[in-house]
Amino acid sequence: MIDYDIQMEDQTLMVRIIRSIKSLIYTNSKKLAFKIPFAYFLVILLTVGFSYGVLNQISTNSAQKKINEASLQTITSIQTNVDLMIENVNNYSKMIFSDRNLQNLLRQGGVYSNLDTxxxxxxxxxxxxxxxxxxxxxxxxxxxxxxxxxxxxELPTFMEADIKDASWYEQVVSNKGKYILRLNGSGAFSRMGADENFVSFIRLIRDIDNTSPLGVLVINIKDDAFVQAYSNLLNQSSFEIAILDENNHIIVSDSTQDQHNAVYKEILMTNRESLEQQFQKSNSGSLTLNSGSQKYRISYLSGGEFNWKFVSITPYNTIDSRNKSLVLLALLLLIINGSIFFFSSFIISRSIINPIHKLLRSMNKAPRGNFMKVKVERNIYEFEQLFNGYNHMIEEMDQLLTRIVEEQKMIRKAELNTLQSQIKPHFLYNTLDSITSLALSGLNDQLCEMIEALGNYYRMSVSKGLDVITVGEEIEMVRNYLKIQNIRYQDVFEAQFDVDEDCLQYPIPKLVIQPLVENALYHGIRPKGTKGTITISARSMKDEVRISISDDGVGMLEEEIMQILERKDQLKSFGLWGTMERLRIFYGNKNCIKIESELGKGMTITIIIPKG
Structure with missing residues (x-):
């Protein structure tokens, strides 16, 4: 029970320590005094880690390259020695079938025709x-x-009932005396109770006088003979050698230890498909294979007359470990230099952080959201300049912002008032001209109707002093305006309205549509000389309302439209230009109006009003 209590106390103490560390890190994580050393620490840690990885990779690659070069050089020498041994066996085979007694024995019809011979x-x-x-x-x-x-x-047993049943017989006959090599005679020979392999040297025996076939010679070469052919080349090598036949079967896999020999044979057998694919790609090269938790570097050389493969196998843990000492030394130097830089960062940060803390303490005395001058102890030249510049900047910014806000209010108010004052007299003068014409003509009924429409128009345009009304109210003003103009210009134009009900409640600056309708009448329909049509439509889109004023009048050239859009022709199209300016000021967007026109076919002006 006592041990349990002690264990619980230890766990509680550990939890408190962990919480204290987390609290300390969280509290200081936002402080520059913590961030500078921590940033140094991260940079040093990443630099050391990256440098170690690069040096280790360079060292490993260099060691692998040396091992690969040494392996390829060694197995090239082994291939040469094996080829020389096979060539010696070829010479022995020539001595055998050239023997006079063997020639006579086979000429007599069989190997048992003369027992003395x-x-x-x-x-x-x-x-x-x-x-x-x-x-x-x-x-x-x-x-x-x-x-x-x-x-x-002990002689190996010939497994076939007849030599003609052997898989290699037809090839030996077709070679006409050229020899072939087969591992264990391609299964035609077997030695009971023995694990050793042998290579069968097979060739046709021909009569030395007339080259007629007399039989087949098979010389079985011990697998130890191949090891002896290259054993003197492996005295100081850290790798093992294996020789594979044309079918990638192991002829010999030699190691100084039987345990390693079995491991290497297992590597070659379990990775046979990978090796075969690599052999097909190139005649020489290197690759990495895994066996359990151990990695091995494989170098190979293939090709030659019999397409044998000479393979070297090197465990990764034996790859030139001498280069590791250089990597460790470089790592130690990096750690020492990093530690010096890390502790230097504390000294550097203190000289910077302390004055900043003084500045922050002074700034925190000011109310939030107000620009206040700061007063601090000026003991460092750079920080003295910083404090003076900061105080001067605060003073200038306060004055500048106040001045800009007042100026902008005055400018925007003056622009809106000026534009509206220009638009209202412009319409009123034209309407009064129409009323005068009706009065002079004695058309009292139409005169009364026009005065009533004019009264309704101005009553709605006043809008209780509001500058922003709804689209529905603006459309109603346009209807009154067109009623006035219809009385004055009978049979000159026809007005059509196509307005979605969804658009009527959205806000719009007043007296926006009327100047454009007036522009369509005076500059589009009247110069045409025949009756025209003015169409007012409104559509509700996803985030905007599109209001279009179309006419089938005389239209405009593209150059004239560009002059209006670029604000170069204010006098000629004052109503259109003034409306564009009002929308630009109100919405802060120069693309609130789009103009489409073709000379002789009319014009369409589209107003794009953001919803809300």
């Missing part, structure tokens, strides 16, 4: 194998399929 051949072959220990056994097949064998130890 056979005995001489047997003695000759036995003496040859005693002189050449790489030969395991010699097999001679006559044309009738009988076999005569001589060996220094």
């Amino acid at each position: 056979q005995s001489k051949v047997s003695a000759y072959l036995y003496n040859l194998m005693q002189a050449v220990p790489i030969i395991d056994s010699v097999n001679i097949f006559d044309n009738t399929g009988h076999r005569f064998s001589v060996g220094t130890q």
